Amino acid sequence: MGSSDVSKEKARRSRDRLSNLPDPLLHQIFSCLDTKQAIQSCVLSKRWRDFWVSLPHLNFDYRSFHTKSDFQNFVCKVLYSRLDNPIFGGKFGFHCGHCWKMDETLIKKVISCVESHWFQHLHMEVNTSLPDALLNSKSIETLNLKWFKTLPQSLASFTMLNSLHLKNCWFDVYHQTDEFFDPFVNCPNLKNLSLTNCHFGMVKSFRISGMQLLSLSFEGSYRSRYRSLSFGSRYRRSYSWGYFWELKIEILAPNLTSFRHDWMKPMDFGEISLPSVNFVDISVDRVCYRQYEEENDNMNVINMFRGLHKAQYVKLHYHTIEVLTLVPGLLEKQPSPFTNLKSLKLYLPYNTKSSKVPSHVMRYLLGDSSGADLIIVKS
Numbered sequence: 490m491g492s493s494d495v496s497k498e499k500a501r502r503s504r505d506r507l508s509n510l511p512d513p514l515l516h517q518i519f520s521c522l523d524t525k526q527a528i529q530s531c532v533l534s535k536r537w538r539d540f541w542v543s544l545p546h547l548n549f550d551y552r553s554f555h556t557k558s559d560f561q562n563f564v565c566k567v568l569y570s571r572l573d574n575p576i577f578g579g580k581f582g583f584h585c586g587h588c589w590k591m592d593e594t595l596i597k598k599v600i601s602c603v604e605s606h607w608f609q610h611l612h613m614e615v616n617t618s619l620p621d622a623l624l625n626s627k628s629i630e631t632l633n634l635k636w637f638k639t640l641p642q643s644l645a646s647f648t649m650l651n652s653l654h655l656k657n658c659w660f661d662v663y664h665q666t667d668e669f670f671d672p673f674v675n676c677p678n679l680k681n682l683s684l685t686n687c688h689f690g691m692v693k694s695f696r697i698s699g700m701q702l703l704s705l706s707f708e709g710s711y712r713s714r715y716r717s718l719s720f721g722s723r724y725r726r727s728y729s730w731g732y733f734w735e736l737k738i739e740i741l742a743p744n745l746t747s748f749r750h751d752w753m754k755p756m757d758f759g760e761i762s763l764p765s766v767n768f769v770d771i772s773v774d775r776v777c778y779r780q781y782e783e784e785n786d787n788m789n790v791i792n793m794f795r796g797l798h799k800a801q802y803v804k805l806h807y808h809t810i811e812v813l814t815l816v817p818g819l820l821e822k823q824p825s826p827f828t829n830l831k832s833l834k835l836y837l838p839y840n841t842k843s844s845k846v847p848s849h850v851m852r853y854l855l856g857d858s859s860g861a862d863l864i865i866v867k868s
Contacts, residue, residue, distance in 0.1 A: 516545060520580070523550040524567060542570055545579030547602075557589045564595060568602050578628075580610040587616040587636040587657070596620055603629075613637075634658055645675030652681040662690035669739065671696040685709065694737045694759070702742040706749040707756065740796070748797060755789035755812060761796025769797050772806035783815040791819075794826035801831040805854075807838055813850050821849055825856020834864040 510518075519527045519540075524547050531537040547567070554560040564583075581603050585591050596615065600622045603611055607628040618639035624646040632647065633654040634640075639661045644650070653673070662670060670692040673679055679699050685708040689695055697705065737759040747768040750756065755773050771793070773786075790812050797803075813820055827833075833854060835846060855861060 512543075515540065516543075519544055520546045523548045523553055523582075525550075525553045525563065528567075542574060543576055545576050546581070547571075548580070548582035548584075550582070550584045551586055551589055552584070557591075560585075560589070561592060561595050565598065568598050571602065571606070574606070577607045578609050579606075580612070581608040582612045584612070584614045585616070585636075586614060589616070591615055591617065593617075597622065641672075642670070643672055643675065647676060649678060650676050651678055653679060654681075654683040654685075655687050656683075656685040657687070659688045660690050660692070662692050667693060669694045669696040671698050674698040677701065680704065682706070683708070689736060692736065694739070696739040697742065699742045700744065702745050704747040705740065705742065705745055706751075708749070708751045709753055748800075750793070755786050755793060755809075757785075757789050758793050758796055761793065763796060764799055766797055766799050767801045769800040769802070770804040771809050773808050773812055784819075786812050787816045787819060791823055791826070798826050798828050800827055801829050802834075803827060803830065803832070803854075804834045804836070806836045810835065810837075810846055810850060813853070814847060820853050823853060825853055825858070827854070827856070827858065830855070830858035830861040832862040832864065833858075834866060836866045836868055839867050 515537075519530070522530065524541070524544075527544060528541045531539070531541050549560070549564050549567075551557070551560050554563065581599075583599055596617060597620065599613075600620050602608075604622070604626055609628055610631040611626075611629050612633040614635040616636045616638065619634070619637050619641060624641065624644075626647065627649060629647060630649050630651045632650060632652070633656075635656040635658070637655075637658045640655070640658050642661055644653070647653075653676070660670070660672065670689065673682065674696075676699070678701060680701050681704045682697070682699065682702060683704075683706040685706075687709075699705075737757050739760040740758065741760070741762050743762065744765050745763050746765055748763065748766055749770045751770070751772045753774040771790075773790070790809065837846070855863070
């Protein structure tokens with residue numbers, strides 16, 4: 490047998506081994522690809538020719554297409570081919586970004602597929618309002634939404650919801666009210682909640698109630714705040730930058746163990762009831778211009794720490810430490826906030842001016858926790 494024949498035989502055996510992999514393993518491999526790539530890969534083996542129809546996961550990504558029309562036509566064809574598919578559950582991804590405005594008929598087809606095939610994990614990035622039909626879903630356990638310009642005032646219909654991640658989304662509250670806005674109170678199984686650059690409309694008081702909530706994350710920045718203000722100029726005056734500092738937030742989550750705050754300024758927490766919190770990660774950008782803003786920022790951080798006093802593992806970033814020094818003499822009057830502290834990790838810059846924590850700040854943070862580990866990270 491010549492060298493070329495040997496090479497062909499090795500290639501054939503390699504193809505055979507790949508083709509003979511068990512279906513569960515193939516499903517796992519194909520789930521790492523978006524749906525277009527998965528379909529294209531099916532030409533590599535005769536056995537795989539129609540394999541994509543049975544995939545439990547679908548993932549449509551607009552970045553794999555040159556035009557919106559090509560993307561929409563592809564999605565429609567795939568959804569039509571799965572009308573009679575007995576495969577249920579799995580993950581469904583639909584990524585359109587915020588530039589392409591999708592046809593409402595296509596959105597309805599997507600939601601219909603999610604409902605009829607009982608997808609448990611849904612990730613949608615669409616510049617549209619949340620369809621009412623999606624609120625009727627009883628199977629979704631993980632919901633990841635981005636660029637939705639109108640969210641309902643209550644998400645109570647998601648009875649099976651376990652994890653919720655919202656990014657660049659707007660809540661449908663366009664009238665000022667003194668009542669607490671509590672959109673998650675009737676989500677009985679919600680354990681993980683992440684809010685990134687979300688807009689709360691005309692709400693003055695925002696409450697997060699979660700009896701089963703274990704993890705909570707707030708994220709936002711000055712740059713992304715204004716970049717995401719693209720849903721209509723008639724709302725921009727009401728959602729001016731300064732308005733968010735007037736938003737009071739309450740957190741009532743008796744089982745919460747992890748809390749993350751990565752916001753442009755310290756939030757104004759009216760009440761924090763977190764008796765089970767263990768892990769805390771606090772970062773602010775320190776954006777303030779007037780003396781009263783400095784005082785407010787300082788007190789907001791102190792009040793936040795009071796509500797997190799049960800934390801055992803605390804991470805603080807250097808702007809947070811700077812905020813603690815804004816008002817001379819104030820910190821010395823405050824008791825140390827963390828009564829169960831086991832580890833304090835401080836992230837500091839390399840430059841010499843900001844790389845040393847003032848002694849009075851260290852006394853405030855550590856208090857009587859002499860046995861706590863102190864970790865300094867230079868970044």
